[in-house]
Amino acid sequence: MRDWWDYSWNLAVGCSKVSTECVNCWAEAMAKRLRAMGREEYQDVVNDHGFWTKRVTLVPERLGDPLRLKKPRVIAVNLMGDLFHPNVPYTFVADVFEVMAQTRQHVYLILTKRPERMLAFWNLTLAEDWGISHEPMSHVWLGTSAGNQAGADERRDSMWGLARMGWNTWVSAEPRIGEIDWSGWEFLKWMATGGESGPKARAMDPNWARSDLAWCREHDVKFMFKQWGEYLPLDHLKVGERTTFKHRPVEVNGMVMVKVGKARAGHMLDGQVYRWHPNVADGG
Numbered sequence: 298m299r300d301w302w303d304y305s306w307n308l309a310v311g312c313s314k315v316s317t318e319c320v321n322c323w324a325e326a327m328a329k330r331l332r333a334m335g336r337e338e339y340q341d342v343v344n345d346h347g348f349w350t351k352r353v354t355l356v357p358e359r360l361g362d363p364l365r366l367k368k369p370r371v372i373a374v375n376l377m378g379d380l381f382h383p384n385v386p387y388t389f390v391a392d393v394f395e396v397m398a399q400t401r402q403h404v405y406l407i408l409t410k411r412p413e414r415m416l417a418f419w420n421l422t423l424a425e426d427w428g429i430s431h432e433p434m435s436h437v438w439l440g441t442s443a444g445n446q447a448g449a450d451e452r453r454d455s456m457w458g459l460a461r462m463g464w465n466t467w468v469s470a471e472p473r474i475g476e477i478d479w480s481g482w483e484f485l486k487w488m489a490t491g492g493e494s495g496p497k498a499r500a501m502d503p504n505w506a507r508s509d510l511a512w513c514r515e516h517d518v519k520f521m522f523k524q525w526g527e528y529l530p531l532d533h534l535k536v537g538e539r540t541t542f543k544h545r546p547v548e549v550n551g552m553v554m555v556k557v558g559k560a561r562a563g564h565m566l567d568g569q570v571y572r573w574h575p576n577v578a579d580g581g
């Protein structure tokens with residue numbers, strides 16, 4: 298269990314990469330492991346080399362999971378893929394939203410790198426009678442991820458369209474691999490910033506996280522500093538004359554970053570913890 302969501306609801310597993318932010322996809326690595334463990338829904342979505350095949354396996358038998366949960370939960374929707382991947386039919390997405398509409402005791406966190414399809418889905422449901430409510434649901438948070446300026450620029454207009462419809466919108470600025478000017482994103486309700494993890498992780502300039510925090514404060518957007526990832530700034534470490542590092546430190550924009558591992562790097566930014574996230578008390 299994570300400290301900001303407590304149920305993972307995977308309904309459409311598998312994906313394909315859309316940008317440099319996807320290079321070290323966490324879900325792809327996890328799918329490789331689950332395939333090796335014999336999990337049926339993962340057999341076709343990654344190949345023998347552990348790469349996405351671009352196939353998506355729908356798991357309709359999990360649609361009813363939230364109805365069976367006794368306690369209200371913060372539910373991460375489809376971490377093992379992208380609910381708005383082109384291979385996920387909109388009729389299936391409608392089924393997912395129907396379940397969310399029936400379970401307002403939970404909070405749902407949705408994240409996609411294809412927000413244009415998320416916006417198109419809602420435009421379609423408005424144009425046609427799909428049998429689901431057109432009203433934005435306050436317990437459902439629609440998010441996109443953006444790790445660099447190109448990703449942010451590409452996805453902003455769609456997210457703005459969803460915010461104008463009245464949805465709670467958020468951004469996961471992770472894996473953070475570049476500077477981002479967030480001008481034009483003032484409609485957001487929440488930003489979660491984080492560095493990359495995994496064996497090939499790229500280091501994050503700490504000033505990117507600092508400027509996200511400052512921007513969120515200025516625009517009254519809730520902020521989470523999710524994690525440093527594998528690298529921690531040298532100035533966050535206690536270093537003596539005899540300190541040696543297992544890995545050679547790297548420089549990002551003149552900032553020295555040391556690979557200490559995700560667990561040790563943690564999620565403290567300049568001595569503070571920033572962990573705001575939607576929870577069952579605010580969501581329903």
Ligand code: SF4
Nearest residue numbers: 312313314319322410
């Ligand atoms: S969109 Fe997400 S799940 Fe799909 S490849 Fe990129 S990082 Fe992985």
